[in-house]
Amino acid sequence: MTGPTLAALLAQFAPLAACAVVLVALRGRPRTAAALAIAGMAVSFAASAWLVAAVAVPGRSFLAQTVFLPVDQAHSLAFGVLLDTLSTTMALVVSAVTLAVMVYSTGYMAGDPGFARYYGFLALFGWAMQGLVLSANLLQTLAFWELVGLASFLLIGFWFERAAPAAAARKAFIMTRVGDVGFLLGVLLLIRTLGLATIPDVIAAAAPGGALTGRTIAVAAALLLMGVIGKSAQGPLFTWLPDAMEGPTPVSALLHSATMVAAGVYLVARLHPLFLAAPDVMRGLLWLAIATALATATMAMVATDIKRVLAYSTISQLAYMLMGLAAGSVTAGYFHLVTHAGFKALLFLSAGIFIHHAHSNDMREIAGRDPRAQRAGAIGLVAGSAALAGVIPFAGYFSKEAILGAVGAHGTTLVLALAYAGAALTAYYSFRMVFLTLMPAGAGATEAGGAHGGHGGTGAPAHRRTPGERAMGVTVLVLAALTLVLGYLGPWLGVRLLPGEAVREPFELGTGALVALALVAAGIGLAWIEFGRAGAPRIGFLERVPALARFCGDNWYLDRLYRATVVRWAAALARAAQWNDRTVVDGATDGVANGTVGGGRLLALVQNGNVQAYLTVAALLLAALAYALGRVAVAP
């Protein structure tokens, strides 16, 4: 076994080992469990970092695979690792974000009765995602794809004793499952055509003159995209993600940045040549992504729950990544995935600090609880929002610029205009969130100040920070520093992901960049006028129209539509199945059981315990036997 393979195995199995030990043996010892999970993830992080360095030379990649169950001549089950810049950098991002979330959670989840279980699930999540990222063939990808879904189900429903998280977990699981059906079919189609669907083989087969026909490619790409749409919360299947906010905030940070939703985008980047070989499907994806980006941006503009704002912004940014990929630039889409992982984790973790402090998700309530006392949270929120909006030195600017460049080079003017509009809306809603959270409202400020004075000694100033809360602050500050650095990765990634593609310099300010920056400034300005300045109305332009506010605040009524149609049909089907189960299946089983019992009762009458009765029967039977034998003997 070579060094890279060993490191890849270490990166995957260190979290798994931690998960197993924590869940089996350490349920009652939360501190040890957290330490072990963090140690496992740190090992994974170190191994991933080594891997990134090992394949950092452009054009270099490793593929190691072992067949463990041959099925027939062409097909077999195999597991392996595929290491190139795409998979190793993603593994690094996954382990880094998971590690940050684990450290942060020592403070956020302190004292929770399920603390050890929580860390076990986090480690499980880390393992599943690392396995997905490093997997060498599509069957393996599918297995880890489902494991990622399982881990997010467990974590969203972590507080399962309450109704809302349990329902949100179910919704997330079932809704992504709808897309996963397509994913499964797509993988099976590719396996049927190609045998062992190793990822480089699939890519080679999709090239012109490869083993796949254009039709097969289109069908497979469309089917795989169904899974991507479910997992990455796009188009009609996005409504599970806002509901998933019921989970603990650090889980949201993990779910929204490097794991779960990132899996879909990562898959498209991984199999990008295959998708590019199906231009019609890509055109559809481009439009779907644009529609999703704009629609969820409007939803983020009216939400008052800080986590919901962030959730909608995630969907919108994922749509941007898919836009970049659909426009043909794997670098742009993947670059945005990496930078987004950094700043979205940062945003959620900062929001978590406020939520932890104010015990409320509502931005207006947080504003009333002296939010600026949480210095790390405030810095993180502003830095993260600047990155999300695309303000120039922050990471989000560079990656979004790359995407807009790719869309401009590929699409029509209309597509580009819509993408720019989305960027402006992003700036608007992210700074609406900043102003709503950090600027005390005119009337609310004095009220909050008065309440503060009343509390006196029990108020925030007397509060000493625990080590856990200090860990939260440090994590946020580290991530905030990262948002300033990650943006310069673009050219480095570009050279290695797609050698030969034109590399854009980070500070190359063309017309496109200037237009984007002007739009971002306009968005932030509008947010300032409506929410930030002294005496601002603190009501957005969308919220002024009640019908629109309701429409956007309720997921564009998509959930209502689903409840009225699909959910109702499914419930009716379930009731029919239940009747069938209760009456037909259970009836048959009960009949067999009752018949057996009754027959036994009847037969038991024969065994009356009286020896003489048995003797009589025996004698009669012997007589009958003798008679029969006699007849046989006489007959010839």
Add this chain to the structure above:
Amino acid sequence: MSQLHWYLLVAVLLFCIGLYGLVQRRSLIAMLIALELMLAAISLNVVAITSLAGGDAESATGNVSSAGQVVAVILIGVAAAEGAIALSLFVAIQREVQSINVEDLSELKG
């Protein structure tokens, strides 16, 4: 009707009387006695058939075989042993349940 048939008839009668007694009497001792009757019927059969119906009587020597008598003697020994075991069992049963009526000994009822 040959001489053998009379012997067989007596044996059948003995056997049926024994069977009737075995089934009808409720006392274990009476049942044991009936069982002995049935054994006696079988012994009689063996002796009668080997002595009168040929069997190995028609062997080369033409002498009447004594094999039947040997079997009968063994059967008597078996009956004696069986009686000893059965009677000691009855004593044990009497001590255990204060009765040797078979109708009281129906614990294995289904």
